[in-house]
Structures are given as structure tokens and as C-alpha cells.
Amino acid sequence: MDIQNFKKLNPSPRTLMGPGPSDIHPRVLQALAAPTLGHMDPEFIALMDEIKQLLQELFRTRNEMTFAVSATGSAGMECCMVNVIERGDRVVIAQNGVFGGRMADIALRLGAELVLVEAPFGEIIPPIAVKEALGGKPAKLVGVVHAETSTGVRQPIEEIAGYARDVGALTMVDCVTSLGGIDVDLDGWGVDLAYSGTQKCLSCPPGLSPVSFSERAVDVLRNRKSKVVSWYLDVTMLLNYWGGERAYHHTAPINMLYGLREALLIFFEEGREAVFARHRLNHKALAAGLDAMGLSLLPHVDYRLPQLNAIVIPDGVNDGAVRGALLNQYHIEIGGGLGSLKGKVWRVGLMGHAARRENVLVFLGALEALLTQQKAPIRTGVALSAAHEVFCEA
Amino acid sequence: MDIQNFKKLNPSPRTLMGPGPSDIHPRVLQALAAPTLGHMDPEFIALMDEIKQLLQELFRTRNEMTFAVSATGSAGMECCMVNVIERGDRVVIAQNGVFGGRMADIALRLGAELVLVEAPFGEIIPPIAVKEALGGKPAKLVGVVHAETSTGVRQPIEEIAGYARDVGALTMVDCVTSLGGIDVDLDGWGVDLAYSGTQKCLSCPPGLSPVSFSERAVDVLRNRKSKVVSWYLDVTMLLNYWGGERAYHHTAPINMLYGLREALLIFFEEGREAVFARHRLNHKALAAGLDAMGLSLLPHVDYRLPQLNAIVIPDGVNDGAVRGALLNQYHIEIGGGLGSLKGKVWRVGLMGHAARRENVLVFLGALEALLTQQKAPIRTGVALSAAHEVFCEA
Numbered sequence: 083m084d085i086q087n088f089k090k091l092n093p094s095p096r097t098l099m100g101p102g103p104s105d106i107h108p109r110v111l112q113a114l115a116a117p118t119l120g121h122m123d124p125e126f127i128a129l130m131d132e133i134k135q136l137l138q139e140l141f142r143t144r145n146e147m148t149f150a151v152s153a154t155g156s157a158g159m160e161c162c163m164v165n166v167i168e169r170g171d172r173v174v175i176a177q178n179g180v181f182g183g184r185m186a187d188i189a190l191r192l193g194a195e196l197v198l199v200e201a202p203f204g205e206i207i208p209p210i211a212v213k214e215a216l217g218g219k220p221a222k223l224v225g226v227v228h229a230e231t232s233t234g235v236r237q238p239i240e241e242i243a244g245y246a247r248d249v250g251a252l253t254m255v256d257c258v259t260s261l262g263g264i265d266v267d268l269d270g271w272g273v274d275l276a277y278s279g280t281q282k283c284l285s286c287p288p289g290l291s292p293v294s295f296s297e298r299a300v301d302v303l304r305n306r307k308s309k310v311v312s313w314y315l316d317v318t319m320l321l322n323y324w325g326g327e328r329a330y331h332h333t334a335p336i337n338m339l340y341g342l343r344e345a346l347l348i349f350f351e352e353g354r355e356a357v358f359a360r361h362r363l364n365h366k367a368l369a370a371g372l373d374a375m376g377l378s379l380l381p382h383v384d385y386r387l388p389q390l391n392a393i394v395i396p397d398g399v400n401d402g403a404v405r406g407a408l409l410n411q412y413h414i415e416i417g418g419g420l421g422s423l424k425g426k427v428w429r430v431g432l433m434g435h436a437a438r439r440e441n442v443l444v445f446l447g448a449l450e451a452l453l454t455q456q457k458a459p460i461r462t463g464v465a466l467s468a469a470h471e472v473f474c475e476a
Numbered sequence: 477m478d479i480q481n482f483k484k485l486n487p488s489p490r491t492l493m494g495p496g497p498s499d500i501h502p503r504v505l506q507a508l509a510a511p512t513l514g515h516m517d518p519e520f521i522a523l524m525d526e527i528k529q530l531l532q533e534l535f536r537t538r539n540e541m542t543f544a545v546s547a548t549g550s551a552g553m554e555c556c557m558v559n560v561i562e563r564g565d566r567v568v569i570a571q572n573g574v575f576g577g578r579m580a581d582i583a584l585r586l587g588a589e590l591v592l593v594e595a596p597f598g599e600i601i602p603p604i605a606v607k608e609a610l611g612g613k614p615a616k617l618v619g620v621v622h623a624e625t626s627t628g629v630r631q632p633i634e635e636i637a638g639y640a641r642d643v644g645a646l647t648m649v650d651c652v653t654s655l656g657g658i659d660v661d662l663d664g665w666g667v668d669l670a671y672s673g674t675q676k677c678l679s680c681p682p683g684l685s686p687v688s689f690s691e692r693a694v695d696v697l698r699n700r701k702s703k704v705v706s707w708y709l710d711v712t713m714l715l716n717y718w719g720g721e722r723a724y725h726h727t728a729p730i731n732m733l734y735g736l737r738e739a740l741l742i743f744f745e746e747g748r749e750a751v752f753a754r755h756r757l758n759h760k761a762l763a764a765g766l767d768a769m770g771l772s773l774l775p776h777v778d779y780r781l782p783q784l785n786a787i788v789i790p791d792g793v794n795d796g797a798v799r800g801a802l803l804n805q806y807h808i809e810i811g812g813g814l815g816s817l818k819g820k821v822w823r824v825g826l827m828g829h830a831a832r833r834e835n836v837l838v839f840l841g842a843l844e845a846l847l848t849q850q851k852a853p854i855r856t857g858v859a860l861s862a863a864h865e866v867f868c869e870a
Contacts, residue, residue: 083533085744088526091734094519095511102727106512114731115509117489118500118681120809125488132482139477152683153547156726157708164706188707281727287512289546289683289729311705312558313582314551330814332550333496333675335683337508338732340485350479415514420724 100417104433147295155279158291169193171222179230229260234392285434374468498827541689549673552685563587565616573624623654628786679828768862
């Protein structure tokens with residue numbers, strides 16, 4: 083190995099409009115480079131307290147056990163599940179996309195008795211279907227995805243949480259793509275376990291997973307018969323570090339936590355409602371532009387996520403060629419379809435710092451040009467004006 | 477919550493001479509703030525290939541399965557164990573400090589039949605004791621800590637790996653504090669599983685765990701009867717992302733990986749032997765200064781880690797007061813004792829970028845002043861010269 087062959091780090095600037103990571107706010111990048119403190123330094127402990135407080139506010143919860151898992155969003159999912167599920171527990175998972183499938187996979191690895199409630203990719207899980215699956219019988223956990231990143235579907239949560247509580251089950255919600263982009267109201271909805279990621283609507287690089295455990299979830303954890311199978315994700319020990327005792331567990335990813343704190347400050351400086359309104363507006367403009375072109379979004383209009391737009395790829399269009407040209411010619415990253423939607427949809431994120439008017443316009447312009455080149459049957463010359471009109475009305 | 481109460485991020489600059497995180501190289505901090513690429517971007521994939529190659533070189537291995545787990549060092553430990561251990565497997569763990577104890581804890585959570593080989597904190601595990609514990613009977617795994625961060629002991633590995641192989645067991649080595657500070661030679665020693673952290677001798681913030689799996693370890697993984705209990709740490713899936721297929725698994729911590737790559741480049745630019753010699757020299761100077769003062773290091777001279785110095789706290793000295801004054805008055809962080817060594821030792825790291833002459837001198841000077849203030853029975857006025865002499869001889 084010749085070290086001279088390695089070039090200086092020089093990543094191309096991209097506009098990140100895929101399913102995540104999203105565009106990072108420059109202040110967040112700057113925060114990452116701040117001098118590293120020790121993970122037991124009183125100054126750092128004070129920052130952790132602030133992060134906890136900001137996350138409680140963002141999740142809209144008073145849960146004491148609200149903190150950031152030292153790994154990405156999927157580890158947050160695993161953290162929630164591994165702490166409450168024991169072998170033989172009845173677990174109901176609502177699956178209408180890839181991430182519900184991941185929950186089911188983890189439940190099986192933990193030895194749960196899995197009950198799957200399925201809906202086609204692109205549709206919601208009717209809450210009543212969860213009630214029927216529960217069948218009035220006890221269960222440990224009901225798992226559901228608030229914002230299905232694979233389909234762009236926004237799942238109603240509150241009714242499901244009610245059905246779960248009726249049979250004594252905890253409700254776990256995947257908020258990876260929802261937190262910071264649309265309203266998440268853990269205490270209002272009666273959600274017991276929630277996890278998210280930093281690289282979606284918080285506009286922070288990936289590497290942390292904000293999580294929250296309700297008192298009911300903590301009771302379940304405290305009354306386990308068996309030890310939590312994961313040492314790294316054992317919340318009883320993690321809480322000694324994030325909580326009052328500050329006992330050493332593992333070394334927290336200090337600089338990533340600087341970034342998360344900055345991202346949370348940026349969110350609250352703009353203001354919750356203003357952030358959500360910005361996401362809605364940019365989505366509306368994008369949808370208007372796509373509609374003018376003759377393109378459609380996968381989910382029903384009532385259940386669309388503003389921050390994740392699954393565009394149905396027109397027949398005859400080369401998926402990879404369009405995404406490749408967007409990246410190489412216009413430095414715009416969007417996502418392809420996952421699982422059964424591979425080759426069938428594009429996933430366009432308008433998350434956090436990426437939810438900006440200029441991004442909507444440049445994407446629509448580039449897409450129109452590339453589809454025209456591919457002789458796709460679209461209407462041209464109308465998309466940009468349609469989007470612009472939405473912005474003007476705002 | 478009033479957002480105006482949150483101050484601008486402004487961490488105090490510290491000299492990090494504890495058990496980790498260590499001082500971060502300024503180039504690494506800068507790399508963290510580089511523009512974020514998508515985790516499937518061809519440019520990022522190319523960086524991952526480079527990181528893999530650099531890690532193979534650092535671990536001295538040809539193992540294909542060499543990569544960075546998207547979490548801190550303890551998750552690397554769990555990753556190695558959860559992928560090869562199944563319920564009922566016989567697992568031999570050598571414990572002479574806190575981190576061997578952590579291995580044992582994880583083994584039990586995974587349902588292993590645990591055989592513990594113990595030695596007092598501060599001593600090595602005699603390799604023959606591992607042979608005796610194996611007793612010629614088959615075992616799945618032998619786990620041992622190369623650099624015990626809780627005691628400063630350097631454990632000889634090669635002989636133990638030989639005994640493990642004799643009974644068909646895999647050898648797993650904790651290289652968290654050794655990698656990048658002293659020689660690690662996985663293939664030369666016959667080690668099958670190794671993990672490390674970024675925040676020790678690599679001078680990178682915490683958040684990633686470099687790991688390596690030998691072909692023998694991969695065979696064990698491929699022939700498992702049960703699924704790996706952790707989805708996040710399942711190497712069969714992780715390797716589809718780090719390997720040829722580049723299948724999406726989870727979103728990699730992109731900016732942290734920028735930092736790790738930069739840290740690895742810095743290591744190889746200075747050169748392996750030069751880095752190790754620098755660690756030895758600074759340790760020698762520190763030890764000379766401590767000895768001149770009349771202070772002693774916990775481990776026997778033959779088994780001392782240059783990068784982690786466990787100083788025996790003199791009787792009557794207030795542990796917390798000294799560490800607090802070092803931090804608050806001189807901005808130097810050192811570590812206290814862990815487990816049974818709490819209050820009995822200080823842990824002084826000279827890791828990576830922290831292993832510098834100026835750090836040795838300022839620490840010795842500050843320690844002498846603080847111990848004098850506490851009326852500890854030390855010789856004064858000789859430590860700095862003793863350290864300086866070592867540097868002059870070099």
C-alpha cells in the first residue's frame with residue numbers, strides 16, 4: 083500500500099434530495115468540528131442534558147428516558163425492541179413498507195411470536211386491522227411506522243396506540259423520517275417507544291438515533307425475566323449514563339452529539355410550526371410541478387408525507403439513467419425504490435435543510451429535461467410555473 | 477422551554493490525556509465538517525474501499541471482512557461476539573480488567589457456557605492459564621483484551637491464539653486501546669476476530685469501531701444454526717454493504733467515516749514504526765518523570781502499555797480534587813480508576829495525537845504542583861528534568 087495514492091478528502095458538494103441523508107445545515111457541519119470534550123467532562127454532561135431537553139420538546143413528551151442512542155436509526159429500532167421483548171412475547175407489527183419488514187425481522191430474532199398486519203406498499207395500515215390482529219388478546223408490543231421512508235406514506239398513529247393500550251400492549255413508532263418534518267406527539271398519542279434518526283428532517287449527518295421510552299415501557303423493562311440480550315443497547319445501563327448517576331457505560335460519540343444539538347437549536351429557532359409549514363409548502367409546490375408534467379405520487383393524497391415523495395416512474399423510462407444523470411450532471415441525489423418498489427418509484431426527499439424552494443425548482447427543471455431527453459410522455463414547459471405559483475400563493 | 481436559554485456551542489479546548497477520547501488531530505476535526513455525501517454515492521463507496529484497505533494494513537490482515545461498525549468500540553465487541561456465539565457454546569474469557577468483564581457479560585447474555593480465566597487487575601493473564609481452562613476440550617471462542625484500558629496492561633496474544641486454535645476455538649482480541657499505538661498483527665498472531673475504537677490511538681472522535689473477521693470466523697458465521705440475534709450488527713448483511721453488492725443495510729455515519737479515513741492517512745503518513753516509537757518515547761519520559769517524583773505505575777514494567785499509564789495514587793491524596801484541578805486549572809483531562817481500581821489509580825493516556833512531548837511535560841509539571849499542594853510525600857523539582865533527559869537521549 084502506497085499512502086501517496088490516497089488523495090486529500092474532497093467530497094463533491096451534493097444537493098441531497100434522497101430518502102436521507104438530507105442536506106446538512108452548514109452550522110451543523112461546523113459544530114462537528116468543535117474541540118472534542120471528554121465524555122465525562124462536566125461541560126459535555128451539560129450539553130447532554132440540553133440535548134435531552136430539546137429531544138423531549140421535539141418528541142412532545144415528558145419521558146425521562148429520552149436520549150440519543152450512539153448508532154444510526156436502525157439501532158434505535160433495535161434498542162426499543164430488544165429492551166422490551168422477551169422470548170415468546172406476542173408482538174404485532176404493521177408492515178406496509180421496508181421498515182415495517184425490518185421490525186418484523188428483529189422481532190423474530192428476539193424469539194417473539196410475530197403477528198403481521200400487512201398492507202400493500204404505498205397504502206396505510208387501517209387502524210382497525212391492528213385491532214383485529216390483536217383480537218382482544220394480550221400482547222407485548224405493537225410496532226408501526228409513522229413515516230414509511232420506502233413509500234412516502236404517513237401512517238395515522240393515535241387510534242392504533244389506543245387499541246394497543248386496550249390489550250395492555252406497548253406502542254412503538256418508527257419516527258425516523260417524521261421527526262422534525264411533521265408533527266410527532268408521543269404523549270398526545272399515547273406512544274410508549276419511539277426512535278428516529280439524525281440524517282432526515284434534522285439535517286444532521288447519520289450516526290445517532292434519538293429515542294424515547296415512556297414510564298409504561300420502563301416498567302416493562304424493569305420487570306423483565308431475562309437480561310436484555312444486547313449489552314450495547316441495554317437501556318437500564320444507558321440511563322445510568324444519560325441519567326443522574328453519570329456512570330460510564332460506553333464512550334458517547336461526542337462530536338456527533340455537538341451536531342445533533344446544533345440541529346435541534348436550528349429547528350427551535352425557526353419554530354416548530356414554521357418548520358412544518360415550510361415542509362408542507364415545498365411538498366405542495368413539488369407535487370404541483372409533477373402533476374403539471376403528468377407524473378404522479380404513489381400514496382393517496384390524504385396520506386402523503388411532505389418530506390418524502392415517492393414518484394411513480396413513467397413506463398419506458400430508465401430509472402438508473404435518470405438518477406445517474408441527476409447526480410453527475412446536476413449534483414442532485416434522489417433515491418430509487420426499495421424492495422418491491424425497486425425500479426418503480428423515485429424517492430425525493432424534501433427534508434429539513436433540503437426543504438427549500440430552490441431545491442424544488444432545480445429538481446423539477448432537471449427532471450423535465452432528462453425525461454424529455456428520454457422521450458417520456460410528459461407535458462413540458464409547465465412544471466416550474468406550477469411550482470412557482472404555489473410559492474407565490476404562500 | 478425558551479430557546480434563547482441555549483448558548484452557542486463553545487466547548488473549552490482540553491488536552492485529552494485520559495483513557496479516551498484522546499486529543500483529536502486538527503485535520504480529523506476538519507474532515508468531519510466536509511460536505512456530506514449520500515451513503516450510496518459512488519464517491520462515498522470509493523472512500524469506504526479506501527478505509528477498508530487502510531484498516532487491513534493497520535490490523536496487519538488480509539481479512540476481506542475488515543470494516544468499521546457504525547457505533548462505538550463496545551458495539552464492536554458485541555458485533556464480534558453476537559455473530560459467532562450461539563446458545564450453549566463454550567466460551568473462554570480472560571478477565572484481568574473491566575473490559576474482559578464486559579466480554580463475559582455479553583457472552584452470558586448470548587446464552588454461552590462461560591469459562592472465566594481471571595487474573596488480578598494490573599497483571600497479565602498467563603497464556604498457560606488459558607490452555608488449562610480450555611482443558612483440551614472444544615470451545616467456540618477465546619476472548620482476550622490486548623490493551624486493558626482499565627489497568628494499562630499489555631497482554632501477550634500469540635501464544636493464547638495458538639492454544640485456542642488447538643481446540644478449534646476462534647480467538648477474539650480487544651484492540652480498542654492498542655490499535656495505532658502498539659503493534660497489532662492479526663494474521664501473524666492467528667487472531668480471528670478483533671475490534672477497536674476510533675477515539676484512542678487513532679485520534680478521531682468516538683463513534684466507529686473498526687473490526688476484522690478471519691475466514692475461519694466467517695465459516696463459523698456461515699454455518700450458524702440460528703440467526704444472529706442482532707439485526708444491526710449482523711455481519712452477513714453488513715458485508716453486503718461494505719462488500720461487492722453494496723446493498724443498502726443501514727445509513728453509514730458518513731462524516732465520522734471521513735474523520736476515520738483522515739486519521740488513518742495521518743497514521744500512515746507518519747509511518748507505523750515512527751508512530752509506535754513516538755508512543756514508546758513519550759511513555760518512557762513520563763515514566764521517568766513519575767519515577768523521579770517517587771510515583772509508580774500499576775503494571776509490571778514488562779507489560780506496560782505506552783499509551784495508557786495507570787499511576788498508583790499515593791496514600792492520602794484526594795483523587796477527585798487532583799483530577800478536578802487538572803481539568804479546571806490546566807485543562808488537562810485524565811481518567812480515574814474503574815471497577816476495583818476506583819480511587820486507586822489515575823489513568824493517563826498518551827494516545828495518538830496526545831502522545832507529544834509538550835503534553836508529558838505539562839502534565840508532570842501540573843501533577844507535581846498539585847501533589848505538592850496536597851502535601852503528598854513526593855520528590856519535587858526533579859520530574860521535568862528526568863523526562864527531558866529521556867527526550868534528549870532519543
